[in-house]
Amino acid sequence: xxxxxxxxxxxxxxxxxxxxxxxxxxxxxxxxxxxxxxxxxxxxxxxxxxxxxxxxxxxxxxxxxxxxxxxxxxxxxxxxxxxxxxxxxxxxxxxxxxxxxxxxxxxxxxxxxxxxxxxxxxxxxxxxxxxxxxxxxxxxxxxxxxxxxxxxxxxxxxxxxxxxxxxxxxxxxxxxxxxxxxxxxxxxxxxxxxxxxxxxxxxxxxxxxxxxxxxxxxxxxxxxxxxxxxxxxxxxxxxxxxxxxxxxxxxxxxxxxxxxxxxxxxxxxxxxxxxxxxxxxxxxxxxxxxxxxxxxxxxxxxxxxxxxxxxxxxxxxxxxxxxxxxxxxxxxxxxxxxxxxxxxxxxxxxxxxxxxxxxxxxxxxxxxxxxxxxxxxxxxxxxxxxxxxxxxxxxxxxxxxxxxxxxxxxxxxxxxxxxxxxxxxxxxxxxxxxxxxxxxxxxxxxxxxxxxxxxxxxxxxxxxxxxxxxxxxxxxxxxxxxxxxxxxxxxxxxxxxxxxxxxxxxxxxxxxxxxxxxxxxxxxxxxxxxxxxxxxxxxxxxxxxxxxxxxxxxxxxxxxxxxxxxxxxxxxxxxxxxxxxxxxxxxxxxxxxxxxxxxxxxxxxxxxxxxxxxxxxxxxxxxxxxxxxxxxxx
Amino acid sequence: xxxxxxxxxxxxxxxxxxxxxxxxxxxxxxxxxxxxxxxxxxxxxxxxxxxxxxxxxxxxxxxxxxxxxxxxxxxxxxxxxxxxxxxxxxxxxxxxxxxxxxxxxxxxxxxxxxxxxxxxxxxxxxxxxxxxxxxxxxxxxxxxxxxxxxxxxxxxxxxxxxxxxxxxxxxxxxxxxxxxxxxxxxxxxxxxxxxxxxxxxxxxxxxxxxxxxxxxxxxxxxxxxxxxxxxxxxxxxxxxxxxxxxxxxxxxxxxxxxxxxxxxxxxxxxxxxxxxxxxxxxxxxxxxxxxxxxxxxxxxxxxxxxxxxxxxxxxxxxxxxxxxxxxxxxxxxxxxxxxxxxxxxxxxxxxxx
Numbered sequence: 006x007x008x009x010x011x012x013x014x015x016x017x018x019x020x021x022x023x024x025x026x027x028x029x030x031x032x033x034x035x036x037x038x039x040x041x042x043x044x045x046x047x048x049x050x051x052x053x054x055x056x057x058x059x060x061x062x063x064x065x066x067x068x069x070x071x072x073x074x075x076x077x078x079x080x081x082x083x084x085x086x087x088x089x090x091x092x093x094x095x096x097x098x099x100x101x102x103x104x105x106x107x108x109x110x111x112x113x114x115x116x117x118x119x120x121x122x123x124x125x126x127x128x129x130x131x132x133x134x135x136x137x138x139x140x141x142x143x144x145x146x147x148x149x150x151x152x153x154x155x156x157x158x159x160x161x162x163x164x165x166x167x168x169x170x171x172x173x174x175x176x177x178x179x180x181x182x183x184x185x186x187x188x189x190x191x192x193x194x195x196x197x198x199x200x201x202x203x204x205x206x207x208x209x210x211x212x213x214x215x216x217x218x219x220x221x222x223x224x225x226x227x228x229x230x231x232x233x234x235x236x237x238x239x240x241x242x243x244x245x246x247x248x249x250x251x252x253x254x255x256x257x258x259x260x261x262x263x264x265x266x267x268x269x270x271x272x273x274x275x276x277x278x279x280x281x282x283x284x285x286x287x288x289x290x291x292x293x294x295x296x297x298x299x300x301x302x303x304x305x306x307x308x309x310x311x312x313x314x315x316x317x318x319x320x321x322x323x324x325x326x327x328x329x330x331x332x333x334x335x336x337x338x339x340x341x342x343x344x345x346x347x348x349x350x351x352x353x354x355x356x357x358x359x360x361x362x363x364x365x366x367x368x369x370x371x372x373x374x375x376x377x378x379x380x381x382x383x384x385x386x387x388x389x390x391x392x393x394x395x396x397x398x399x400x401x402x403x404x405x406x407x408x409x410x411x412x413x414x415x416x417x418x419x420x421x422x423x424x425x426x427x428x429x430x431x432x433x434x435x436x437x438x439x440x441x442x443x444x445x446x447x448x449x450x451x452x453x454x455x456x457x458x459x460x461x462x463x464x465x466x467x468x469x470x471x472x473x474x475x476x477x478x479x480x481x482x483x484x485x486x487x488x489x490x491x492x493x494x495x496x497x498x499x500x501x502x503x504x505x506x507x508x509x510x511x512x513x514x515x516x517x518x519x520x521x522x523x524x525x526x527x528x529x530x531x532x533x534x535x536x537x538x539x540x541x542x543x544x545x546x547x548x549x550x551x552x553x554x555x556x557x558x559x560x561x562x563x564x565x566x567x568x569x570x571x572x573x574x575x576x577x578x579x580x581x582x583x584x585x586x587x588x589x590x591x592x593x594x595x596x597x598x599x600x601x602x603x604x605x606x607x608x609x610x611x612x613x614x615x616x617x618x619x620x621x622x623x624x625x626x627x628x629x630x631x632x633x634x635x636x637x638x639x
Numbered sequence: 640x641x642x643x644x645x646x647x648x649x650x651x652x653x654x655x656x657x658x659x660x661x662x663x664x665x666x667x668x669x670x671x672x673x674x675x676x677x678x679x680x681x682x683x684x685x686x687x688x689x690x691x692x693x694x695x696x697x698x699x700x701x702x703x704x705x706x707x708x709x710x711x712x713x714x715x716x717x718x719x720x721x722x723x724x725x726x727x728x729x730x731x732x733x734x735x736x737x738x739x740x741x742x743x744x745x746x747x748x749x750x751x752x753x754x755x756x757x758x759x760x761x762x763x764x765x766x767x768x769x770x771x772x773x774x775x776x777x778x779x780x781x782x783x784x785x786x787x788x789x790x791x792x793x794x795x796x797x798x799x800x801x802x803x804x805x806x807x808x809x810x811x812x813x814x815x816x817x818x819x820x821x822x823x824x825x826x827x828x829x830x831x832x833x834x835x836x837x838x839x840x841x842x843x844x845x846x847x848x849x850x851x852x853x854x855x856x857x858x859x860x861x862x863x864x865x866x867x868x869x870x871x872x873x874x875x876x877x878x879x880x881x882x883x884x885x886x887x888x889x890x891x892x893x894x895x896x897x898x899x900x901x902x903x904x905x906x907x908x909x910x911x912x913x914x915x916x917x918x919x920x921x922x923x924x925x926x927x928x929x930x931x932x933x934x935x936x937x938x939x940x941x942x943x944x945x946x947x948x949x950x951x952x953x954x955x956x957x958x959x960x961x962x963x964x965x966x967x968x969x970x971x972x973x974x975x976x977x978x979x980x981x982x983x984x985x986x987x988x989x990x991x992x
């Protein structure tokens with residue numbers, strides 16, 4: 006226990022199948038890393054690349070629809086592009102980008118040195134990367150999936166829809182997500198610092214925990230559906246085959262029973278981020294902490310009982326439609342409660358309009374619109390007109406872009422100084438913010454009108470007679486404004502990473518444990534295990550609260566210094582008194598094992614030889630994984 | 640900054656709302672749900688407006704409080720640390736119950752309306768069978784023995800009860816100005832009631848993504864007076880027009896019936912075809928199959944090919960030259976017809992009044 010083993014040390018190795026990787030720098034060290042912070046960065050960079058790809062697809066869509074009878078892309082290509090845009094933004098952007106935040110921040114926020122299973126964590130990342138590449142390789146192997154992101158049967162059973170790539174790609178991504186969800190849930194449950202009871206956890210960690218449970222329970226439902234549809238396609242089974250009298254609506258139930266909890270998987274992380282950012286920039290604690298947490302949990306539970314509101318027009322009958330209308334209306338209650346608590350957090354605060362806060366405010370403002378249009382969808386007779394039109398496209402972009410993406414950008418600006426040690430440029434940040442907010446509303450606001458004017462979603466062309474030209478053109482302008490704002494963001498990122506102002510350990514006068522350590526954090530995170538005595542632990546180390554609710558600084562010299570991490574006034578000697586820090590060693594096995602997945606996928610589609618390769622990779626990877634110790638021995 | 644921020648927010652919101660409202664109120668677009676022309680669509684639009692105005696009130700209230708908070712509590716130089724408020728039980732209970740009550744208020748008309756819309760109407764109704772195909776609509780009046788494709792004629796002020804079937808994938812039957820949509824699901828018969836209370840042509844469109852030419856799966860509803868409707872029915876019940884021997888139309892009919900051109904059996908370059916009857920029916924011509932639309936009174940329809948083209952000679956010629964080029968994914972193959980063959984076929988088809 007007393008030995009010091011860090012990534013920085015060369016270790017002598019026993020004989021094993023492979024010599025343990027030892028590189029600490031260069032790209033090879035990133036391939037073999039098991040450090041949650043590096044994996045978090047990998048998750049972010051990869052998902053950002055996919056964000057650019059998915060965004061480019063969106064621009065193509067908008068260019069095609071800018072005028073009636075557009076001929077920029079063919080119907081064949083258009084259907085692939087809109088399908089891949091949806092799949093990309095959901096499975097390859099918002100989910101993994103949230104995972105980037107989970108990975109990087111959860112251990113730091115709960116005072117842990119890594120996640121529970123570091124190698125499994127690396128496997129999740131590689132599974133995600135290979136799954137994404139597998140899905141995109143379809144463009145070069147006969148065409149990308151083109152049946153829509155929910156791939157309704159029996160259309161998606163038709164050979165021309167490339168549904169096999171869809172099924173196998175999502176299965177790979179599902180494996181990666183499930184593994185990651187188990188890992189992070191266990192991390193949160195088991196590895197919190199002493200004193201950090203569940204109700205002392207930051208709200209972001211709470212929302213993360215809820216999301217992991219949603220993933221663990223929702224993904225298997227999708228997995229069943231994907232297996233069934235793949236078996237239909239590959240082995241001629243009859244799960245959804247109409248000619249064999251199957252009921253294709255079964256797929257919709259399976260898909261949306263996964264799909265609706267998935268919506269909360271996409272939005273809760275951003276809600277967690279907003280709940281962290283608002284108190285810091287309002288210099289007030291989160292209003293109603295237990296209520297915000299409880300409403301997050303309530304959303305997690307209620308999210309299982311609303312799936313058929315995606316299916317009001319399917320013909321489930323008035324009883325089912327009424328039941329799901331009611332459950333849908335009432336899930337708006339805990340969502341509203343969160344919004345009220347956020348506004349109450351700002352009320353009476355000392356609000357500093359820095360870029361992270363602006364994005365969080367936009368989240369609230371836009372999410373209110375998305376939430377209200379969501380309520381109009383729960384009004385079933387009205388939804389008969391709205392469903393499958395641009396109105397629903399408007400609704401879910403207000404929730405997932407206005408909500409999730411704005412929330413994730415808020416988190417990026419907020420934690421960038423922690424990850425890099427430097428602050429993002431405020432001026433460019435504000436340019437990015439305003440361009441994106443205006444562009445967003447210009448793009449998706451008109452969709453409400455277009456939908457109610459009768460424009461169905463997923464059409465590659467429309468007639469000039471329809472009268473939809475004007476708002477479509479406006480929307481296209483907005484889309485290019487968003488693209489411009491992303492360029493500003495990339496420039497800001499690139500510039501700030503090199504020349505940004507140094508931020509120190511705690512540039513925002515923040516409240517949670519990750520700000521107690523240096524920026525960027527040392528590889529072992531915490532020199533000594535922190536001991537937690539309250540919510541907003543770090544804040545309470547800096548300030549004492551008088552009886553009238555006024556603050557009294559505990560430490561002379563203010564709050565913008567990095568001194569706090571050294572002093573650790575309340576941390577007690579705990580556990581490894583000799584400063585021994587065990588860190589897991591880098592490993593080849595996660596990436597090797599994950600590499601088996603795409604081989605299996607291509608094998609199922611093209612050649613049994615590849616299946617054998619895939620199985621061998623999996624077996625070697627898993628065997629090597631099993632026999633090598635988590636920490637390489639001296 | 641925050642003043643400007645808030646003002647900008649407020650201005651943008653107000654301008655946006657104004658734009659939305661003027662846009663909704665004034666448009667007279669062919670598929671506009673804001674311009675209902677029948678009781679079903681009107682009920683649905685009414686419910687929408689009810690919820691919309693409640694939503695606007697909530698929007699103004701909540702976003703207003705947010706903006707006020709941002710202005711009032713913006714950072715001012717020299718301001719002390721704000722009072723640390725952790726929560727308020729009464730407020731929490733209040734803003735949990737209030738929305739719940741509001742939503743319950745919306746729930747009653749929602750459930751009431753959706754149940755009443757699901758009933759089969761009583762009294763004098765018109766029954767209609769519609770079968771969806773990739774990518775066109777087969778229309779059948781069971782009691783009148785009339786068949787049509789992608790064009791539905793109905794009398795005004797008569798509830799139309801549609802039974803919906805699909806022979807391939809899921810589609811959605813939607814006439815925005817007359818009724819909300821109803822999905823058309825294979826192995827399941829769904830029903831929808833709609834009614835037009837004004838004569839006119841109503842554009843309609845498949846609303847569930849159904850493949851390559853989903854965008855090209857449109858149809859039209861022609862609502863007319865009871866007398867006009869009856870006249871239309873009578874005319875539709877007649878057998879197809881016969882071409883006069885020796886005319887251009889007769890040559891077209893030969894191609895249609897037998898795939899014969901100037902006495903020579905015509906075959907497409909890729910697929911052997913024995914006339915258009917291999918897929919299409921014209922009543923009175925033997926051997927017609929039912930894969931494609933029934934063409935008995937083709938020339939009487941305002942549009943064709945899933946109602947994407949106005950029915951005229953030049954469009955029809957364009958279509959026959961290469962269907963796939965103008966409607967991706969269509970079942971009808973390119974017959975590689977010569978220009979004379981196309982001319983004859985067009986003449987024949989346009990004679991099928």
